[in-house]
Amino acid sequence: MLTVPNALSALRLVGVPVFLWAILSERDGLAVVLLMASGLTDYLDGKIARTYGLVSRVGQLLDPIADRLYIVSTLLGLAWREIIPWWLVAVLFAREAFMAVVVLIAKRHGWVGLPVHFAGKAATFNLLYAFPLLLLADGDGTLSRIAEPVGWAFAWWGTALYWVAGILYALQLRALLQVRRVDAA
Template sequence: MNVPNLLTLLRFALIPVYILVFFSGYVKLAFLVLLVAGLTDILDGYIARSRGMATQIGAMLDPLADKSMMIAAVLSLLISGMIPWQAAGMMFIRELGMISGSAYFHFRGKKTVPANLMGKLTTVLYYIAILLIVFQANYGIAYLWFVIFFSSVTTVIYIFQFKAMNPDDPEKFAIKGKEHI
């Protein structure tokens, strides 16, 4: 256990805090909790990379903490009627797909794609969308749809990166037991 991993665990602990604050009617304060969680993500990544403290468990827990917090935020915005169900559905599908896909392939010994600039940018854009929605900007929902489109593009990029990191076994397609005359 090191400082970056403790910050990741703190992010998990902030999820119920966010939910409690949000549903107590303090939506803007809940956004502040969400922002603190986002800042711990930046801080833990910086510390892990700059101090050589990156761990395998951290590499797995960090994106899980990010996606869990995002799912909590989306769920709270949906339940409160602040975002349309279609947008929430698309966000859930992406986040749950990324979590389950990463876990599935990790436990089957496949290499998983580490967080990259596009993924980090997507997260920042989602935070901006939530900020606009929480503070009731006129274009908040339109911006959210833009981010959903952008996140779909980044998901396709992740899929191509995954396939490049895990090429098919060429022997899988070979015809066995056949000899040519």
């Protein structure tokens, strides 16, 4: 379905390899702009879809894929450049693995996906704003000194909310499974 929200999500997907090239080749200005544009279009695609009734299955699939690809490529790029520690990458990837299990269980029981929680959107927002700030902090000057604590604050909040959202999804799935068991009895 060709809609503005889906086009924004597709544009974000196309930007992932460009972003990865920019961060690994230390074209930080371009990388920061791409990350900021990704965060803005992530917000806009959902807002436009809900406001104008343009929510679609394609959009529900594209949006989280684009989010995850930006998060993965950013984590790997920042860790490769030693801007963030590898343990943070491991903590965030562990949450992705946890969610993969939750989604597989949901699919096994016939659910294609679980409704998005505000905590999940807030986590993504925090992480998508943490990364450009941490990238800006990799330098000298006043902007770097300001960006570092703010970037780490967004990173900590985003990481905590990422796990909170994952636990909420697991609890939601558990509740759905319990209702199904009661209905089947």
